[in-house]
Amino acid sequence: FQPKRLAGKRVLITAGPTFEAIDPVRGITNLSSGKMGFAIARAAREAGAQVTLVAGPVSLATPRGVTRIDVRSARDMMAATQPEAEGADVFIATAAVADWRPATASEHKIKKDGSGQAPALAFTENPDILATVAQSARAKSGALFCVGFAAESQDLAANAQAKRLRKGVPLLVGNIGPATFGAEDNALLVIDDQGSFEMPRAPKLQLARALVAQIANHL
């Protein structure tokens, strides 16, 4: 038996990668599987929360009792997330949002023109969903508790701590390398204003339950 520590709470989660179109048949994306975010959605639901999951393109089943909104690009994810954040108690940003998108998506498939020249892609920065949602919650002195994730290839502790402050969120969770994309387990570094501690390598659902308990402690 697990106590329903999030009963009556609304939890909003982003998960998976985003897909940024180059033309109608191509785009850039990343290796996020969405598994950690989906596991957190399941754990939050088990803890009694009303859960909305905004998912990028992933092939995962929706956890039982969770409301899912499918999106493709970072801008789609932002548009779906912002209204859902109104009235939410917790926002957990696990999505691996593309930092940049092609500046223009070609209306038609880009063809080889026989010149041997590859097309040049120009990029534009995507909106930062977590930073934007956290900032507007602060501006409304709302009680939205925001949690960020970090996947770093080096200096996880320092980079994750800096990210927590830069994004303006009370809790930042680092994926402890090596890259856990698609894996069934993970290890986490949990950072709040009191310091940090590690959750040792374990199945993602087990870590998700521990993280949900940790978040409940903060509410």
Ligand code: C5P
């Ligand atoms: O800056 P970086 O991408 O490393 O930050 C990671 C954290 O910020 C994750 O929680 C991710 O979901 C969130 N994020 C976001 N929107 C972006 C980029 C990152 O919500 N455009």
